[in-house]
Amino acid sequence: MSAMSDQCPEFVERIAAAALAEIDSDGRMPAGHNGLYQDPETSARNTSHWLVTFAKLAEQTGDSQFESAAHSTASFLQSDTARPNGATFHHRNIEGKDHCNGLIGQAWTIEALAVAARTLEREDLANLAQDVFLAHPQDDRTGLWKRVEIDGRVLPFDATFNHQLWFAAAGGILAGLPWTDPRVDDRVRKHLNELETNLRLYDDGLIFHPLKPSRSLRRYAHLIRADERGRIGLTFLTSSVPLPSRQRQLRWKAIGYHAFNVYAFALLRRRYPEHPFWDTDVCERLLAYLTSSEYATTVWDNEYGSPYNPVGFEVPFAMEVFDIGSDSERTEWLTGQLERHYNDETERLDRNTEDPVTLTARVYQAARLTETTVDGITDDDD
Numbered sequence: 529m530s531a532m533s534d535q536c537p538e539f540v541e542r543i544a545a546a547a548l549a550e551i552d553s554d555g556r557m558p559a560g561h562n563g564l565y566q567d568p569e570t571s572a573r574n575t576s577h578w579l580v581t582f583a584k585l586a587e588q589t590g591d592s593q594f595e596s597a598a599h600s601t602a603s604f605l606q607s608d609t610a611r612p613n614g615a616t617f618h619h620r621n622i623e624g625k626d627h628c629n630g631l632i633g634q635a636w637t638i639e640a641l642a643v644a645a646r647t648l649e650r651e652d653l654a655n656l657a658q659d660v661f662l663a664h665p666q667d668d669r670t671g672l673w674k675r676v677e678i679d680g681r682v683l684p685f686d687a688t689f690n691h692q693l694w695f696a697a698a699g700g701i702l703a704g705l706p707w708t709d710p711r712v713d714d715r716v717r718k719h720l721n722e723l724e725t726n727l728r729l730y731d732d733g734l735i736f737h738p739l740k741p742s743r744s745l746r747r748y749a750h751l752i753r754a755d756e757r758g759r760i761g762l763t764f765l766t767s768s769v770p771l772p773s774r775q776r777q778l779r780w781k782a783i784g785y786h787a788f789n790v791y792a793f794a795l796l797r798r799r800y801p802e803h804p805f806w807d808t809d810v811c812e813r814l815l816a817y818l819t820s821s822e823y824a825t826t827v828w829d830n831e832y833g834s835p836y837n838p839v840g841f842e843v844p845f846a847m848e849v850f851d852i853g854s855d856s857e858r859t860e861w862l863t864g865q866l867e868r869h870y871n872d873e874t875e876r877l878d879r880n881t882e883d884p885v886t887l888t889a890r891v892y893q894a895a896r897l898t899e900t901t902v903d904g905i906t907d908d909d910d
Contacts, residue, residue: 539866586648650853
């Protein structure tokens with residue numbers, strides 16, 4: 529395997545070691561239900577998350593159990609069960625919604641395969657991730673992607689901003705591999721080049737949840753024309769409904785997802801440190817909101833926050849990558865996540881959450897932390 533890079537906090541290894549017993553004979557991990565959304569999911573999502581954790585721990589510890597777990601979970605993602613029609617990965621089963629879970633489901637699996645390809649030195653995993661990534665049509669003008677259903681049908685644009693951003697972040701990880709087609713990198717850069725226009729912020733720097741390009745009526749018109757079913761136009765309209773209750777709902781959801789967005793920005797920042805977006809006022813404002821006292825005192829009470837999106841893992845990682853916040857602030861965020869959700873008896877994140885299976889799998893987001901320690905949970909010399 530390749531040389532070590534990130535060094536996981538010790539609690540990540542504890543949780544992962546306990547999870548080894550949950551690997552099924554075909555390599556799948558237990559499925560959740562997408563938190564408070566209650567969408568029945570397949571094993572593809574959580575298996576993807578665990579693959580990242582197992583691969584990183586295999587690289588860092590040299591433990592053969594983690595390496596075997598990484599190969600096993602990767603094999604499941606290569607199977608016909610995970611990708612039944614040879615197109616995109618099957619992520620959920622719920623009437624009225626796609627089975628691919630938009631771009632975000634595919635992003636999670638592409639991310640995992642790309643991480644495992646590097647740490648396990650497996651070109652076959654990179655090729656699978658690349659095939660699925662490149663199967664998604666990208667609009668040349670806006671850098672935005674359309675969804676692709678598990679049977680290969682091209683669906684309309686994904687109209688959630690964080691889905692678009694995470695797909696780009698997963699592509700960025702994939703683009704860093706030695707076996708990857710240059711087209712992957714080109715498409716990620718195109719998306720980055722259009723971020724200032726595709727991203728909308730509230731006045732305080734909070735990231736708007738639906739995709740709604742800012743300051744660009746022409747872009748709205750172009751996307752509506754390019755979207756054969758017109759759904760993206762409906763998103764533009766409904767996100768502009770002036771009802772105070774609707775606007776409060778959108779803002780509340782945005783708070784719960786802000787760190788999830790910034791985590792993806794951090795992944796892109798590590799891959800493309802020279803990109804001019806990082807020096808923009810837009811980037812400065814969204815990072816300022818992340819470190820604001822308003823955010824810190826609000827997000828812990830948000831049901832889209834720590835019980836679902838583990839902000840206590842996401843914020844410290846963003847702070848490390850963007851070199852913002854103090855060591856004590858990073859520790860406080862991580863401690864807050866663990867105090868609310870970690871169960872030292874089960875070694876899972878199964879407290880105060882509607883979906884303990886998925887929240888525990890999302891410990892993979894903490895696997896990228898390199899500097900933050902928590903008294904009583906991580907060793908001082910980690």
